[in-house]
Amino acid sequence: MIGKLKGLVDSFGDDFALIDVGGVCYEIFCSSRTLQALPRVGEACVVFIETFVREDMIRLYGFATETEKAWFHLLMTVQGVGARVALGILSALSPAEISSAIALQDKAMVGRANGVGPKLAVRIVTELKGKVPAGPGIDAGTLGLQAALGEGRAAGNVSDAVSALTNLGYSSAQASAALARIVAQEGDTISTERLIRLGLRELSS
Known part of the structure; x- marks a missing residue:
């Protein structure tokens, strides 16, 4: 082998x-x-x-990278995802973006890949929820925040800030990563307005 x-x-x-x-x-x-x-x-x-x-x-x-190889393995555990489709997903999305899409149940993001229709996109984010491997493309703090958002456990101010940043054109992976760093420093009781402001500063730096 x-x-x-x-x-x-x-x-x-x-x-x-x-x-x-x-x-x-x-x-x-x-x-x-x-x-x-x-x-x-x-x-x-x-x-x-x-x-x-x-x-x-x-x-x-x-x-x-070994991270990409690990994602290839994980994606193919989903029924309907063969090697060609798995490579299509890895072509369209980085490991961090796949992590974010699954944690946030963002089927539209997964559906951007060639060969992934709406039904398969739903199956991928549903079956892989909670099975996202950590890797160099995304840190544990970001994964934790994304998982909390996906399960509806994140504080309302954090969820609102993620939504605001994605509405401004940032990907959910970028927004979650930036806010994870801010929450780690400031705590999750920070106001939504300040989270958004600091998030924009983090993303533009």
Whole structure:
């Protein structure tokens, strides 16, 4: 079983890259985010690998980080989510954005990915609620706040501030992360108006 490849980027396709490892080129299928993260042709790279073996083929899926690979595994535990759909979600959303969408039950955000219709988006956020892995893309404090918001347990002022910031164009992941840092410093009894003001300052810094 191949777990990781270290080699040189040989070439790119629409949804795959060829990695030259000691003269043997491995074809790895990736999200667009991983393809964009890989270095230029001829440069050294490290790719985390998930190997799928079937009777008629062996296919390698590659990830820029172990966090992305973990999300690939988790997404595919949902009925109706195969490798192609999981890569589509990872192409459309960062790990932090997926965490936020699931914690906040934001099916519209998940539905932005190719291959994810309204029913599947609902199934994803419902079945993965409470199963979001922590990773370098999002800290424990942010996850805690997002979970509280998603379960309706967050203080009203915090919920209102998140809503106000998202209405101003920030993603729920950005708003939750900024407010998590503020609440950790100021406490959750801070007024909604001050939360919004400090949140905007945090997001613009």
